[in-house]
Amino acid sequence: MTAAVHAFPDDAAPAGRFAEALGLSLRPITPHRFPDGESRPVVDMAGGGTALLYRSLADPDAKLMPLLLAADALRRAGADRIDLVAPYLPYMRQDRTFAPGEPLSQAVMGRMLGCAFDRVLTLEAHLHRTPDLDRVFPDRAVLNLGGGEVLAGALSRLRPRIDLVAGPDSESAPWAAAVADRLGAGVLVARKIRRGDREVDVQYAEDFRLKGAHVALVDDICSTGGTLAAAARALKAAGAGRITAAVVHGLHDRATARRLATSGVDRLVATDTVMGPGRRLPVAEALAGAWRELDARPDPA
Template identity: 35%
Template sequence: MPNHTEPKLIAGNANRPLAEAIAQRMTMHRGVHTGLVDARVERFNDGEIFVEVFENVRGEDMFVIQPTSNPANDNLMELLIMADALRRSSASRITAILPYFGYARQDRRTKARTPISAKLVANMMVEAGIERVLTMDLHAAQIQGFFDIPVDNLYASPIFALDIQAHFRGHMEDLIVISPDVGGVARARELAKRINSPLAIVDKRREKPGEVAEMTIIGDVRDKTCIIVDDMCDTAGTLCKAAAVLIENGAKEVHAYITHGVMSGPAAERVANSVMKSLVLTDTIQPAPAVIAARNIRIVPTAPIFAQAIHNIWDGTSVSSLFEHTTLAPIYESLYAVA
């Protein structure tokens, strides 16, 4: 069915720089100016969130850009209230753009009498009027099934593959991809396949939550440049310890590629003082000043892939085409040389 409306973007306060970058990329893709809808998302003195949209959105295809990162509850409520405001203003469709989906780690009952908070959040989004979700690297793939609406899950691995090919050109044969735990093997294997590298695993054992008692390397990393890949880095304790264990086992260098830089507490300082040569994060979560200042942390943009995905959703074309190198490379050609 042909579209009779223009895609309209609106953003909360969670990651304004990313939202503005997506709008700029949309303008480049379409050759038509695409800005953020004029609105205010503010708080009353008691912390309640208030949203007012200053432009007419009746019948419009709306895309709400709002990662539900720290502070997760405030950013989630902003998203829900913006969706309610748009629904009550007669928007034709509301798509939530969640570069980072908060509460994703609570995707199952690990003990008796515990919640499945990711499912609760999904229910709240649907109830608020959200009709479609676009996100990146969900912590667990089954979360897509928590929604009764379409969910498009983008992957950072194609972007990471482009970055690795650009920064390790001429040394690709020395690389080995590392999964930081057994649960992340599928994600690591996907990247390893893209860059044609072998795979190793860090087997970690915990005595209690948050504390790693022992780490064992499954695979030969001697004289290799190790690429640790994971979906998120929170306090960076496990990541830095894994890097140290890899060096102890004969690795030449250790680099890490992480999609979501939660980077809580002393994470940036830990990474800066670690044996890692570099930690590459995406900008799905707005980096804190300490992260930006860290000598060995680098940020890669996600605006190009999100802008193209939004355009494809609006235009009714394939989003899964963005999983392929041949489709994604031209979108990032200004950053990486296209082979």
């Protein structure tokens, strides 16, 4: 079965790297917006085959409707199967309602994308209490690739070498430990107390290994940078030397990067699941390998 990668213009660079890693062609999706704000994306496809629709869904509310329309256009143009390759998949965090009147965002996304796509591939979805992505898309073949391997590969090339890997909260503990194991480094996990959407306290237990150490501060997402900034200050106060912050999904802007620098972060790296300021590590090869694995699986009955 033939296959091609389809992408909107703002995803052309990372989608091109992904297509190249798979040896596939990259076909543009041409967006159009009417004066009333409605969208009409036009796809480049004729005949059957597999369409891999590459779309990073940062700023999701602006992208979801054009994404669904593009999937429909691909189906009408003859696609036998449509795979969503979403390096960043939003709305996974809210997996339960915490107060009356709230939506269950994760379930809404599961129904909406599950109706439009046959398979879903993403990287380090922020699942919180949901054990795996199969719970979100119960009748679809899905793969949630871990981001720790990508970060560990980048951190292993840094000099001076990483002495300790620090997680900013208990949620980061499992894959902070996995990164540390890959690097042959020690691991520390902080206790985080959230006081609001933008205010947190982070505390590390006293540890002699911190004195003068090169610490990799790892997390899955950086948006406002509040948690990472608090963690960096705590690490510096405990005697850490150089701090490299490494995140999978860098949703931050330049102001956040500057805030982290003033909090003690010497270097900030993120993957190219989201484009933005600072060094971005390509995930094309990792995603390509994951898609080959997903493609070899039988579709759910």
